[in-house]
Amino acid sequence: METARTIINQIKGQDPFALMAWGVTKIIGLHQYKHFSGGVTFNVNGLKCKKATVHIWHNEASDLYEISLVKGTKVVEKVDDVYFDQLITVLDHLIEGKDGKDLTMEEAWTGK
Secondary structure: HHHHHHHHHHHHHOOHHHHHOOOOHHHHEOEEOEEEEEEEEEEEEEHHHHHHEEEEEOOOOOEEEEEEEEOEEEEEEEEEEOOOOHHHHHHHHHHHOOOOOOOOOHHHHHOO
16 A cells, blocks of 8 residues: 555645545555556546546556556556656646647656
């Protein structure tokens, strides 16, 4: 559960109001699974994706995150190889949308 706490703290450290803005509920820590050291899952209610679940897994080997947006049992979007300082940008795109266009890796990296 330490991984879940770290992820939540990284999100709060970058934007203290992000979790509230995304309507986050039911934050649950994820145990180690396959090549992931753990992760966190939570429900969101954003502008782009209403009533969905976010899964964030930490890949221990690469020290990067894998983020999935799930509605029901279907993975709607998935982003691999996310650095901790990209969490807000990528999650905000998945949950709230970004000007109706797709987010490129350069946009995720620079935050523009």
